[in-house]
Amino acid sequence: MNSIEMLKTLVGFPTVSRDSNLPLIDFVDEWLGKHGVNAVQVPNDEGTKANLYATIGPAVEGGVVLSGHTDVVPIDGQPWNTNPFELTQKHNKLYGRGTCDMKGFSAIALSLVPEMKSLRKPIHLALSYDEEIGCLGAPSLIDQIKERIPKPEAVIVGEPSMMEAVTAHKGIGAFRTVVTGYEAHSSQTHRGVSAVMNAAKLINWLSERETRFRDATPTNNGFLPHHTTVHSGVVHGGTALNIISRQCEFLWDVRVIPGGNAISVFEEFQAFCQEVILPKMQAVHQDSDIQTTILADTPPLQEVADSPALKLAQDLAGNTVHSRVAYAAEAGQFQEAGFPTVICGPGSIDQAHQPNEFISIDQMEQAEQFLRKLIQRLS
Numbered sequence: 001m002n003s004i005e006m007l008k009t010l011v012g013f014p015t016v017s018r019d020s021n022l023p024l025i026d027f028v029d030e031w032l033g034k035h036g037v038n039a040v041q042v043p044n045d046e047g048t049k050a051n052l053y054a055t056i057g058p059a060v061e062g063g064v065v066l067s068g069h070t071d072v073v074p075i076d077g078q079p080w081n082t083n084p085f086e087l088t089q090k091h092n093k094l095y096g097r098g099t100c101d102m103k104g105f106s107a108i109a110l111s112l113v114p115e116m117k118s119l120r121k122p123i124h125l126a127l128s129y130d131e132e133i134g135c136l137g138a139p140s141l142i143d144q145i146k147e148r149i150p151k152p153e154a155v156i157v158g159e160p161s162m163m164e165a166v167t168a169h170k171g172i173g174a175f176r177t178v179v180t181g182y183e184a185h186s187s188q189t190h191r192g193v194s195a196v197m198n199a200a201k202l203i204n205w206l207s208e209r210e211t212r213f214r215d216a217t218p219t220n221n222g223f224l225p226h227h228t229t230v231h232s233g234v235v236h237g238g239t240a241l242n243i244i245s246r247q248c249e250f251l252w253d254v255r256v257i258p259g260g261n262a263i264s265v266f267e268e269f270q271a272f273c274q275e276v277i278l279p280k281m282q283a284v285h286q287d288s289d290i291q292t293t294i295l296a297d298t299p300p301l302q303e304v305a306d307s308p309a310l311k312l313a314q315d316l317a318g319n320t321v322h323s324r325v326a327y328a329a330e331a332g333q334f335q336e337a338g339f340p341t342v343i344c345g346p347g348s349i350d351q352a353h354q355p356n357e358f359i360s361i362d363q364m365e366q367a368e369q370f371l372r373k374l375i376q377r378l379s
């Protein structure tokens with residue numbers, strides 16, 4: 001199976017994060033088994049999803065981990081011109097959900113397994129679930145890699161980077177806030193506590209917090225935007241125009257530059273809730289409440305001087321460029337576990353999460369060449 005056929009197979013599994021990825025994982029497990037490679041599945045608590053890792057070649061130190069996530073973002077409401085879960089080639093582009101983010105990289109790595117026959121040092125494959133909803137699957141995968149495989153030289157995370165090494169990415173904290181007020185007729189604002197109106201004050205605080213980050217951060221740090229961002233993407237609240245709303249819930253995230261900490265923003269937010277907003281709500285009705293849950297907290301990837309992972313990626317890509325990216329990825333988690341880590345993968349982040357997501361055949365070929373060089377180097 002060549003890399004495009006493999007990509008067609010992987011895209012055919014609709015592994016949206018909210019759904020199971022097990023059919024894809026079982027397929028990969030079976031594919032590796034056919035080529036004499038034993039894979040290990042690391043399931044989630046409910047048994048509905050799994051990570052998978054496998055070592056190809058001898059179990060010795062100095063190998064390289066190729067990391068990819070198996071989940072994709074939803075297609076709901078997006079105007080696609082083709083079936084998102086059926087790989088469609090038009091001219092030199094391959095369309096389908098996950099083609100660039102990031103089944104392309106995984107497809108190439110898997111299609112090259114038959115060529116990994118005479119490795120002196122191992123290639124480890126590491127495929128995760130739930131990356132797109134806060135890198136939730138990777139920790140259990142990384143724990144097992146740390147415990148069970150001989151120390152690798154580097155981890156290459158194949159997120160779309162146009163095959164250029166990425167040495168730093170932002171971290172992400174994700175949060176859910178539920179505001180509980182007290183219902184009354186909307187003409188009686190002195191009696192009710194509006195969850196919607198108070199949520200608006202909290203969201204406004206988030207917006208102003210981002211402005212303070214923007215103003216306090218040097219602009220030439222390689223990130224675009226250059227500062228930690230704070231954003232609310234979903235709000236649900238209220239039941240009718242003329243009822244003071246009892247409940248409002250919103251989701252928000254903090255994407256921190258290296259050195260920053262999403263949890264410290266959460267703590268500032270909590271203090272604002274407890275000290276400024278909640279006392280005023282409770283003065284009207286004592287049952288008023290504000291609860292915030294941490295959904296995810298993923299570390300940034302920090303740039304490291306003389307990183308062996310960066311050197312490796314540049315050697316394989318045949319260039320000396322490197323950059324920093326604003327999106328979050330699993331690279332920071334691998335680094336936090338002690339592995340030299342770099343991002344380098346085919347396709348552009350500009351196409352990720354979009355309708356009509358695609359990867360160019362040229363990018364597929366460049367990545368294939370990159371991984372063939374890696375096989376040569378480790379053989």
Ligand SMILES: [Zn+2]
Nearest residue numbers: 069101102159
């Ligand atoms: Zn991705």
